[in-house]
Amino acid sequence: MARTKSFEPAYALRKALFEFWRNGYERTSTDVLMAAMGIGKRSLYDTFGSKHDLYLRTLTTYIEHAEESHAQAVEAAPGKGLVGVRALLRSHVALPGCPAGCFAVNAATERPDDPDVHAAVCGYFTRSAERIAWLLRQEERWATVRPQQLDRAAQAVHNGWLGLRVQARLGASEPELDAAADDLLSSVR
Template sequence: MARTKSFEPAYALRKALFEFWQNGYERTSTDALAAAMGIGKRSLYDTFGSKHDLYLRSLTTYIEHAEESHTQAVESAPGKGLAGARALLRSRVSLPGCPAGCFAVNAATERPDDPAVHSAVCGYFARSTERIAWLLGQEERWAAARPQQLDRAAQAVHNGWLGLRVQARLGSTDPELDAAADDLLSSLR
């Protein structure tokens, strides 16, 4: 007879996500994962598969939460256009207790040769860049821009946003990050 799980898989997954986010793939052992998740290694493997499988599931879970947080930030901004873009740049993943920075940026820099990581992160970054382009297109200055111009501007903003995420990971304060976001968008007015 199959045993029932004595843990909540969603809670354990969140703990694994935070462990990978904080320490990276290589510096996170399966022992550390099991301890952080509050489960035995056998339960970890039976429920989540290999360490790599768990890492990918953690990354896709992070991306889902990130995109939800970005949507909420843009929808609650005091307008679209650059106001929405600023809200997007300053949005955070809304998971209690999560580390600073961006797990997707960490994954991209730590595991760029992992095809599954590459695909997940590139897809997320492409969707984010498309959202920025849409927000810029809401501005009168950019409404008549050629698609190529709009795409290049959106890519530049996205690249700056990645820099803000690295600064957050390094401990920059909210006022510093707010000022950097404002500086980034000032040339697009």
């Protein structure tokens, strides 16, 4: 007879996500994960697979939450175009208790040679740049430019957004991040 799980997998996954986000893949041991998740080794492996499998699952979970948070921020903005881009730049991942910065940026810089991490992060970054391009296209200045020019501008804004996430991880204040977002937007006005 199969035993039932004595823990909530979604809760355990969130705890693992925060450990990987705070400490990275290499500095997060299986023992640390088990303690944070409140589970034993057998439950860890039976439910989530290897440490690498768990890491990928936390990364894709993060990306799903991030994209949802970004969409909500843009939808709540009092307009599209640059107003929407600013809302996107200042959006936060809607997970209570999450660390500052961006788990996807951390993953990209810590594990660039991992093909699974590379694919997940590149897909997320591509979709984010496409969202920025769509928002820019709402502005009169960008409505009729060549697609290549729009894509370059969107990619430049996206790259600046990644820099904002690094600054957040390093402890930049909200006013500092607001000012940096405004400076970034001034380049595409």
